[in-house]
Amino acid sequence: MTTTRKLQWAFWSLLAAFLAWDFTVSAPVNLRDEPPLIAAGSGQAVSGGHCSMAK
Amino acid sequence: MKRLPLAALVAAFFIFLLFFVSVRQAVLLLVGVGMGAALAGARFGFTTGWRQLIEQRDPRGVTGQAMLLALASAAALPLLGQFSELNAALGPPSVSLLVGAFVFGLTMQIADGCGSGTLYKAGLGVPLNAAILPLFALGSFLGSVHLDSWLALGQAAPVSLSAEFGTGAALGLTFAGLAIALVGVRLWVGPGRTWLERRWVWGAIALAVLATLNLVLAGQPWGVVYGFGLWAAKVSVALGLFDPAANAFWSQAGNAQRLTQTVLMDVTTITSIGILAGALWISASQSAADTQPLTLQQWAIGLVAGFVMGYSSRLAFGCNVGAMLSGISTGSLHGWIWVPLAFVGTVLGVRIRRRYGF
Numbered sequence: 098m099t100t101t102r103k104l105q106w107a108f109w110s111l112l113a114a115f116l117a118w119d120f121t122v123s124a125p126v127n128l129r130d131e132p133p134l135i136a137a138g139s140g141q142a143v144s145g146g147h148c149s150m151a152k
Numbered sequence: 153m154k155r156l157p158l159a160a161l162v163a164a165f166f167i168f169l170l171f172f173v174s175v176r177q178a179v180l181l182l183v184g185v186g187m188g189a190a191l192a193g194a195r196f197g198f199t200t201g202w203r204q205l206i207e208q209r210d211p212r213g214v215t216g217q218a219m220l221l222a223l224a225s226a227a228a229l230p231l232l233g234q235f236s237e238l239n240a241a242l243g244p245p246s247v248s249l250l251v252g253a254f255v256f257g258l259t260m261q262i263a264d265g266c267g268s269g270t271l272y273k274a275g276l277g278v279p280l281n282a283a284i285l286p287l288f289a290l291g292s293f294l295g296s297v298h299l300d301s302w303l304a305l306g307q308a309a310p311v312s313l314s315a316e317f318g319t320g321a322a323l324g325l326t327f328a329g330l331a332i333a334l335v336g337v338r339l340w341v342g343p344g345r346t347w348l349e350r351r352w353v354w355g356a357i358a359l360a361v362l363a364t365l366n367l368v369l370a371g372q373p374w375g376v377v378y379g380f381g382l383w384a385a386k387v388s389v390a391l392g393l394f395d396p397a398a399n400a401f402w403s404q405a406g407n408a409q410r411l412t413q414t415v416l417m418d419v420t421t422i423t424s425i426g427i428l429a430g431a432l433w434i435s436a437s438q439s440a441a442d443t444q445p446l447t448l449q450q451w452a453i454g455l456v457a458g459f460v461m462g463y464s465s466r467l468a469f470g471c472n473v474g475a476m477l478s479g480i481s482t483g484s485l486h487g488w489i490w491v492p493l494a495f496v497g498t499v500l501g502v503r504i505r506r507r508y509g510f
Contacts, residue, residue: 101443105277105432108285112428116416119386123414131174136371137235143371144406145419146378148465148474149241149484151303151310152404 155436162429173416180369180419184426185433186362187374191272192431194355198472199260199269201352202498203505209341216352218330223360224481225326228367232482233319240314240482241373243469245489246307248299252467253475253490255460257497260472261505262457267376267471270458271424275431278443280451284458285380291462292377293384300400302467311485322483329480329488363477370419373478377465379420382410453508468494
């Protein structure tokens with residue numbers, strides 16, 4: 098296995114561990130409060146985070 | 153890893169999101185996979201395109217980027233005018249933006265990848281970019297923590313070209329701005345150059361379609377940096393190192409709420425994971441030859457650059473994706489301020505990059 102492949106495995110393992118930990122410790126997802134599949138035309142305001150936001 | 157098992161893993165994650173998070177996030181994962189495949193497959197590097205323009209007077213990369221901006225604007229601006237639910241990427245013109253864009257442009261050349269570039273190259277297994285990613289996240293988080301202090305140095309309200317002049321005029325201004333930029337490129341590169349290359353063209357078309365899908369589905373433009381900062385913020389809170397209630401940015405209702413939710417509910421996180429997976433899928437068909445090893449000094453400089461790049465990306469209200477692509481294509485003035493400042497930084501960054509033998 099090349100160093101690049103080893104690094105890929107290490108990187109993905111770390112990312113998967115982070116996501117698993119995060120899903121475990123975070124507040125449970127409220128599936129009844131699911132956003133619409135398509136925001137455009139849904140009538141619901143969007144509240145996601147974006148890097149252009151100052152607040 | 154071969155493509156088939158990799159596709160099975162992505163499909164499993166898609167199904168997990170479908171049943172345990174939301175249908176929208178599951179579909180956005182696929183949009184992200186497409187972005188990663190397009191970025192890596194076309195080698196659509198914003199950083200590389202700028203560097204080739206400066207060093208080799210090669211306009212093909214920036215032509216591809218201008219094409220992407222034009223196509224994305226032609227889709228996004230009318231959509232924003234039609235659907236009130238959709239948000240533009242509006243950042244405030246500010247001292248923070250000026251400093252952040254300049255430093256970002258400088259450091260992205262040393263780190264050899266902007267926000268999306270770092271992601272897709274990390275997905276491809278490029279050692280420096282994979283190592284930079286966590287430092288980029290930490291820098292992005294610290295930038296958000298200090299953002300109010302930077303904004304206190306001077307800021308104006310965000311300016312939307314659509315709101316100021318209407319959709320048609322905003323689109324006309326955007327096309328005119330891109331045409332002027334290309335005239336400047338023509339003056340720099342001189343006659344007899346090849347302007348179009350297949351991979352840049354199909355990359356631009358694919359990314360414009362996917363960025364539009366991101367906007368229509370998520371209601372917000374494509375972004376990268378916010379998700380990175382959120383990851384580091386969550387780890388910092390969990391370790392007891394950071395109190396979000398005492399911080400101007402993270403105590404805001406939306407940000408505070410996202411700190412309590414899983415990152416899988418965050419739009420930028422999901423598309424970024426998709427980008428990583430899409431790039432990995434592309435790399436699966438290639439032999440994993442080791443890249444040329446870096447010296448200790450190059451590693452140190454590259455990692456510091458990655459951290460500073462993350463920090464400056466928050467001050468600049470986005471990277472090449474969040475500020476340049478999403479800002480310009482949704483009619484934000486801050487995108488137009490970002491580009492020249494980042495380009496001046498890049499001119500310096502290219503020289504520093506050469507000085508240290510990258």
